Amino acid sequence: MQQPVIKTELLTKRFGSFTAADELTFEVYPGEIFGFLGANGAGKTTAMRMLCGLSLPSSGKATIAGFDIYKQTEKIKQNIGYMSQKFSLYEDLTVIENIRFYAGIYGLSDKEIKAKSNNLLDQLGLQNEAKKLVSELPLGWKQKLSFSVAVIHQPKIVFLDEPTGGVDPVTRRQFWDLIYDASDKGLTVFVTTHYMDEAEYCNRISIMVDGRIEALDTPSNLKKQFSANSMDDVFYQLARGAKRNE
Numbered sequence: 612m613q614q615p616v617i618k619t620e621l622l623t624k625r626f627g628s629f630t631a632a633d634e635l636t637f638e639v640y641p642g643e644i645f646g647f648l649g650a651n652g653a654g655k656t657t658a659m660r661m662l663c664g665l666s667l668p669s670s671g672k673a674t675i676a677g678f679d680i681y682k683q684t685e686k687i688k689q690n691i692g693y694m695s696q697k698f699s700l701y702e703d704l705t706v707i708e709n710i711r712f713y714a715g716i717y718g719l720s721d722k723e724i725k726a727k728s729n730n731l732l733d734q735l736g737l738q739n740e741a742k743k744l745v746s747e748l749p750l751g752w753k754q755k756l757s758f759s760v761a762v763i764h765q766p767k768i769v770f771l772d773e774p775t776g777g778v779d780p781v782t783r784r785q786f787w788d789l790i791y792d793a794s795d796k797g798l799t800v801f802v803t804t805h806y807m808d809e810a811e812y813c814n815r816i817s818i819m820v821d822g823r824i825e826a827l828d829t830p831s832n833l834k835k836q837f838s839a840n841s842m843d844d845v846f847y848q849l850a851r852g853a854k855r856n857e
């Protein structure tokens with residue numbers, strides 16, 4: 612059996628007397644696409660910040676790419692990529708400037724940066740847009756570029772926080788083609804989303820309710836378990852009892 616790339620045990624984060632993430636225990640395996648679902652306020656961002664080494668847990672254990680979440684946060688940051696709707700590209704730099712900038716931040720050499728930038732422009736079909744300002748690109752293209760720069764240093768895991776907000780289902784589907792390609796090459800993808808069509812694209816899904824993981828399995832097993840026709844229905848059955856988003 613493969614070693615998990617993410618392993619948590621009773622991972623908990625409290626803010627004063629409030630428990631935002633409550634005894635989370637789960638494992639994610641190399642190359643897996645793991646969906647992290649929950650209603651607003653369920654605790655997804657809190658959990659993800661701990662997993663990325665950005666916030667220390669109150670209790671519990673976790674390793675990310677084999678590194679300890681308390682003691683090795685710098686190592687964790689070197690081995691992960693992160694993309695969110697908020698953390699994105701520099702709108703007033705061109706496409707190629709953004710690629711070079713992030714590659715530089717992630718410590719790639721000049722030679723690697725040159726080769727990677729060209730490959731990436733080819734792969735995304737953006738050669739003609741290389742010198743355009745990012746602000747001129749449609750949102751769907753920005754999201755693809757943002758994902759590509761988040762994995763330019765070939766991390767073991769990429770964390771995606773609602774990566775496709777605001778785009779139509781066809782553009783979302785195209786974004787997911789990039790995710791599948793990356794996961795085929797061994798990248799582990801940890802993704803939060805509110806879109807249930809995206810939940811169906813994941814290998815496994817966990818659903819958080821009021822800080823706790825209430826369900827975790829493949830989309831098809833979850834549908835069986837909850838006698839549901841769709842992930843929407845599974846999600847609704849679990850989230851309707853939530854106290855936090857009343």
Ligand SMILES: Nc1ncnc2c1ncn2[C@@H]1O[C@H](COP(=O)(O)OP(=O)(O)OP(=O)(O)O)[C@@H](O)[C@H]1O
Binds near residue numbers: 629631649655657
């Ligand atoms: N720094 C903080 N201090 C106090 N409470 C916090 C803090 N950060 C988050 N919370 C609370 O913890 C709970 C979980 O928040 P979190 O942002 O993790 O949820 P979420 O599932 O990511 O929600 P959303 O989908 O709306 O982003 C919320 O009730 C939030 O108000």
